[in-house]
Amino acid sequence: xxxxxxxxxxxxxxxxxxxxxxxxxxxxxxxxxxxxxxxxxxxxxxxxxxxxxxxxxxxxxxxxxxxxxxxxxxxx
Numbered sequence: 386x387x388x389x390x391x392x393x394x395x396x397x398x399x400x401x402x403x404x405x406x407x408x409x410x411x412x413x414x415x416x417x418x419x420x421x422x423x424x425x426x427x428x429x430x431x432x433x434x435x436x437x438x439x440x441x442x443x444x445x446x447x448x449x450x451x452x453x454x455x456x457x458x459x460x461x
Contacts, residue, residue: 390438395429403429403436414451421448 395403406428410421424444427436437445446452 392427392436395432395434396436397434398429398432400429400431402431403427403434410445412445412449414449417450419448419450421445 392403392405394401404427405425407423407425408428410424410426412419412421421444424437424441426438426441429435
C-alpha cells in the first residue's frame with residue numbers, strides 16, 4: 386500500500402493556505418547556479434515556507450553540483 390505525502394497545514398505558520406505546486410527550482414552552490422525543472426512541492430503563500438517530499442529532494446540532489454564529487458567518489 387502506497388501512502389501519498391500530503392501537507393494540509395504549514396509547519397511554520399499553521400496556515401491552511403499551503404498548496405502543492407510544480408515549478409522549476411533555481412539554487413546556487415558555491416557561486417554556481419543550477420535549475421531543477423518541474424519540482425513538485427508544497428508552498429505557503431503566507432510565510433513562504435516550502436515543503437519537499439522525498440521524491441522532490443532526490444530530484445534536487447540529482448541536479449545539485451554539491452553532490453557531484455560525492456557521487457564520483459562512490460563510483461570509483
